[in-house]
Amino acid sequence: MARGTQRLIFVALKVLAVALALVLMVVIIRTATFPSYQTSPPECKPTDPDFIPADQDRLARFTSAIRFRTVSYERGVGTPQELSRFIQFIRESFPTIHGSPLVRRQVVGNYSLLYRVAGSDASLQPYMLASHLDVVPATEEANWEAPPFSGQLKDGYIYGRGTIDIKHTLMGCLEAVEFLLSRGRQPKRTLYLAFGHDEETGGHFGAKVIADVLTQQGEKMAFILDEGTPVGDGLLPGVSKQVALISVAEKGGLQLRLEVDEEGGHASIPRSESAIGILSKAISKLEDSPHPNMFGTGPETRMLEYVATEMTLPYRMLTSNLWLFSPLVAWVYSRKPQTNALARTTTALTRFNAGVKDNVISPRATAVIDHRIHPTSSVEEVMEFDLKVVNDPRVKFSVINSRQPSPTSPYGKDSPTYMLLQETIQQIFPDALVAPTTMVGNTDTLYYWNLSSAIYRFNPCVMTSSDLPRFHGVNERISVKSYERAMNFYYHLIVNMDEPLILKRYRHEDDL
Ligand SMILES: CCCCCCCC/C=C\CCCCCCCC(=O)N[C@@H](CCC(N)=O)C(=O)O
Numbered sequence: 001m002a003r004g005t006q007r008l009i010f011v012a013l014k015v016l017a018v019a020l021a022l023v024l025m026v027v028i029i030r031t032a033t034f035p036s037y038q039t040s041p042p043e044c045k046p047t048d049p050d051f052i053p054a055d056q057d058r059l060a061r062f063t064s065a066i067r068f069r070t071v072s073y074e075r076g077v078g079t080p081q082e083l084s085r086f087i088q089f090i091r092e093s094f095p096t097i098h099g100s101p102l103v104r105r106q107v108v109g110n111y112s113l114l115y116r117v118a119g120s121d122a123s124l125q126p127y128m129l130a131s132h133l134d135v136v137p138a139t140e141e142a143n144w145e146a147p148p149f150s151g152q153l154k155d156g157y158i159y160g161r162g163t164i165d166i167k168h169t170l171m172g173c174l175e176a177v178e179f180l181l182s183r184g185r186q187p188k189r190t191l192y193l194a195f196g197h198d199e200e201t202g203g204h205f206g207a208k209v210i211a212d213v214l215t216q217q218g219e220k221m222a223f224i225l226d227e228g229t230p231v232g233d234g235l236l237p238g239v240s241k242q243v244a245l246i247s248v249a250e251k252g253g254l255q256l257r258l259e260v261d262e263e264g265g266h267a268s269i270p271r272s273e274s275a276i277g278i279l280s281k282a283i284s285k286l287e288d289s290p291h292p293n294m295f296g297t298g299p300e301t302r303m304l305e306y307v308a309t310e311m312t313l314p315y316r317m318l319t320s321n322l323w324l325f326s327p328l329v330a331w332v333y334s335r336k337p338q339t340n341a342l343a344r345t346t347t348a349l350t351r352f353n354a355g356v357k358d359n360v361i362s363p364r365a366t367a368v369i370d371h372r373i374h375p376t377s378s379v380e381e382v383m384e385f386d387l388k389v390v391n392d393p394r395v396k397f398s399v400i401n402s403r404q405p406s407p408t409s410p411y412g413k414d415s416p417t418y419m420l421l422q423e424t425i426q427q428i429f430p431d432a433l434v435a436p437t438t439m440v441g442n443t444d445t446l447y448y449w450n451l452s453s454a455i456y457r458f459n460p461c462v463m464t465s466s467d468l469p470r471f472h473g474v475n476e477r478i479s480v481k482s483y484e485r486a487m488n489f490y491y492h493l494i495v496n497m498d499e500p501l502i503l504k505r506y507r508h509e510d511d512l
């Protein structure tokens with residue numbers, strides 16, 4: 001090798017070594033100095049005078065609520081009589097709320113409930129706590145440890161459909177307001193409680209109408225809190241502490257019907273391709289072509305950064321240096337369904353129908369695809385992607401439902417309402433870290449976008465990965481301790497909302 005070339009290689013290696021050393025130095029410095037986003041407000045203890053205990057009366061009210069079979073089946077198909085009975089039960093169970101001159105109650109869309117608790121300072125913008133009255137049906141009833149509409153208490157857990165989705169927040173909010181008013185307290189800031197009756201089938205007749213009513217009344221909310229992500233226990237790799245996940249954005253959705261119509265006929269004289277075959281190829285192409293991994297563009301990235309300082313070393317190093325390791329973390333995310341769902345638009349094949357008889361070639365095949373759209377993508381982008389992937393004019397696409405991803409609500413120290421939520425969560429879940437994330441399922445908040453720019457989704461309940469299948473699944477349950485925390489979470493949120501100390505720390509005068 002010529003001397004000149006040797007020298008060039010030597011210099012190049014030297015430059016590379018220096019560059020690597022520099023990169024390593026930056027990685028180490030960032031790992032060591034990465035900021036903490038956590039706070040440590042005073043813990044709420046059972047000995048506090050304003051602690052709401054899960055006593056017999058409150059547990060009885062909650063278990064009774066579970067016994068109402070307020071099931072939503074399909075859009076517009078629910079259980080109206082049961083909803084009416086449940087609404088009556090709520091009216092009788094919370095006499096202080098329903099007798100208070102501060103409270104205005106409206107039944108909206110026949111079965112949804114909207115409460116307005118008047119604050120003493122009308123100059124303050126109101127806020128809204130949302131939940132829903134309906135539940136999904138309970139299948140496989142025989143496999144439940146306790147019947148799904150029994151509200152049975154077993155080994156410290158209350159079993160039943162709705163215990164974590166979402167009657168614990170519905171009853172928790174009501175218990176909190178009942179407790180507040182029965183102590184003769186009036187909140188400073190006006191508060192709304194909004195309970196839709198058909199969230200599980202899209203909220204078209206509940207939350208949508210609630211939003212219309214509030215819009216007609218000209219209301220704007222300082223913030224809205226609805227059902228959402230839980231306090232995860234062991235859900236985040238590399239973090240041993242619990243992490244309370246506040247969803248600051250929600251994925252969009254696109255439900256598509258795919259249809260192929262071909263000539264059918266006698267099974268003894270098949271053509272080279274059938275409706276079933278053509279559709280199968282199309283949907284298998286879609287399943288094999290995941291939408292792009294968007295890690296690094298949405299709240300899923302910040303979720304990691306918020307807990308970075310509490311991670312074990314390798315994770316901490318990766319997370320503190322996403323400028324370098326983002327592609328690696330994106331790949332790690334794609335490996336597990338839960339994190340994959342956070343990082344990209346997902347594709348779920350949910351229905352496939354064709355054929356009527358064993359020896360008849362079906363002239364028609366249909367399928368349904370359920371996409372959940374990443375906050376930085378759109379319905380249009382997803383549609384375009386799918387058409388390109390299938391690339392077969394014989395496959396007809398039609399849209400069943402679509403919703404764009406939500407706007408992202410403000411979070412972090414610049415957002416007083418996010419910080420208020422974070423601090424309230426840490427009062428009730430003192431062992432938990434708090435982080436922003438994206439809601440992968442959909443909620444009634446879709447209808448509330450115009451009411452507030454600060455919309456959060458949170459489920460005040462600790463859940464491990466083995467609890468997640470209980471959502472809409474078998475053996476849905478909540479521990480008594482968790483229900484107690486839910487009540488206290490809402491009570492403290494209401495109290496903190498009026499507490500100048502917490503808000504003052506983060507207040508941007510224009511925000512609230
Ligand atoms: C590091 C990984 C952390 C990820 C943690 C994910 C935790 C997921 C926790 C809860 C998700 C399950 C609860 C979702 C409930 C969403 C409400 C719902 O079921 N909506 C339906 C109906 C929607 C509608 N209104 O149209 C849906 O999304 O299909």
Ligand SMILES: [Zn+2]
Nearest residue numbers: 165166199227
């Ligand atoms: Zn729900």
Ligand SMILES: [Zn+2]
Nearest residue numbers: 136165200472
């Ligand atoms: Zn649900």
